[in-house]
Amino acid sequence: MKKHNVLLVVFLLIFFNSCSQEKTKSQKVVKSVVDKPNLVFKDLVPDNETAIKIAEAILVPIYGKKIYKQRPFVATLKSPNVWAVEGTLHTTKGGVAYIEIQKKDCKILKVYHEK
Numbered sequence: 565m566k567k568h569n570v571l572l573v574v575f576l577l578i579f580f581n582s583c584s585q586e587k588t589k590s591q592k593v594v595k596s597v598v599d600k601p602n603l604v605f606k607d608l609v610p611d612n613e614t615a616i617k618i619a620e621a622i623l624v625p626i627y628g629k630k631i632y633k634q635r636p637f638v639a640t641l642k643s644p645n646v647w648a649v650e651g652t653l654h655t656t657k658g659g660v661a662y663i664e665i666q667k668k669d670c671k672i673l674k675v676y677h678e679k
Contacts, residue, residue: 660677
């Protein structure tokens with residue numbers, strides 16, 4: 565019986581010791597990021613592929629999955645700071661979806677569908 569109690573105590577000591585070490589590791593990671601106040605993030609939307617993925621994620625909830633019929637989407641830099649993404653018209657009638665996304669912070673500036 566005493567042998568089982570000793571094993572239980574040893575197990576608990578090892579368990580609690582490992583838990584405290586994990587907490588210390590995570591605190592060090594957070595502290596290392598906080599210690600760098602001049603940490604500057606680059607553009608959140610760095611290229612046209614990212615802009616297209618974001619545009620699809622925004623357009624599908626608004627217009628539904630039928631928006632995929634306008635693939636391929638084309639992303640161009642409207643200005644140095646704004647991506648313009650629009651669908652491709654495959655018929656002579658209708659229009660395409662259009663969205664403008666700010667490069668630095670992924671802010672959606674415009675969303676509409678032409679007729």
